[in-house]
Amino acid sequence: MKITVIVPTYKPQAYLWECLDSIYKQTFPKTDYELVLVLNGCDEPYNTQINEWLTKHSDLQVQYFQTDEGGVSNARNIALDNARGEYVTFIDDDDIISTACLEELYEKATPDTVSLCYPYAFNDGYLDEQLPYRISDAFKYCVKNKCTKISSKVRKFFSGPCMKLIPFSFIQNRRFDKRFKNGEDSLFMFLISDKIHNVAFTSKNAIYYRRIRVGSASNQKRVFKTILTSQMLITKEYFKIYLTNTPKYNFSFFLTRIMGAIYSVLIKK
Structure with missing residues (x-):
């Protein structure tokens, strides 16, 4: 297949x-x-x-x-x-x-x-x-x-x-x-x-x-507190993945993911 x-x-x-x-x-x-x-x-x-x-x-x-x-x-x-x-x-x-x-x-x-x-x-x-x-x-x-x-x-x-x-x-x-x-x-x-x-x-x-x-799921409204908590946890996961295998991951890509998580919170606020 x-x-x-x-x-x-x-x-x-x-x-x-x-x-x-x-x-x-x-x-x-x-x-x-x-x-x-x-x-x-x-x-x-x-x-x-x-x-x-x-x-x-x-x-x-x-x-x-x-x-x-x-x-x-x-x-x-x-x-x-x-x-x-x-x-x-x-x-x-x-x-x-x-x-x-x-x-x-x-x-x-x-x-x-x-x-x-x-x-x-x-x-x-x-x-x-x-x-x-x-x-x-x-x-x-x-x-x-x-x-x-x-x-x-x-x-x-x-x-x-x-x-x-x-x-x-x-x-x-x-x-x-x-x-x-x-x-x-x-x-x-x-x-x-x-x-x-x-x-x-x-x-x-x-x-x-x-x-x-x-x-659609992407257009649904979310409560600010929920978004903040979620993005904090997801940012923690990004760091966990990156720091565990730093040589394998692109730093610029990692940085843009962190910035994206922060941006999601700021936009909602």
Whole structure:
């Protein structure tokens, strides 16, 4: 198996079928990739709906799990525990990928290289209207300047696990920290960054469409005290990871993660 596509979902709506349809319609051979779909923190009617979709798309290789334990980190960890691919890509359940996405990501990936695709942000219901997005700007800069290392522009891609194809050898038994509901994506990417030295970029035909949606986890309001406590704990984890294996981790990357945690608190305040 060449690629494992990981999709966690919680109380999904119509956007999930758009996401799954985009995975199904890939130009990459269906024999070479699998979907690992995890329904977390809920059951019916979503379980039945998902099984109905899977029945209609039986030629797609799928591992499907339902768990009563909530949390996107838990769902992703279940998927990683069962992944069979040489490479892993993460897709949020309300996002979409272009038909060439997996094919081009795989063409650019190597056992020591993370490949990155073109990020495209849009408001829910307005796919044709691209929004300003700092990672889209970073993509254009990196392609123009032929970036291959973790430069300041490239690091913008590593706040989360989506929009990229990661060699599973970089991950192995390392997992998302389920204690955190905010910042866990960044923490996971920093955790595996000791293995990330080379990057490669696809063409703009390989697109990750990020849906900006009211009610999504990333847009939910959080209490300042909760954010402060969470970011203090997550900062402690950054230091623990970095100080335990200092030679393996990039100091600039570490510093930007700490600054990002502080910025999250200041913005809320």
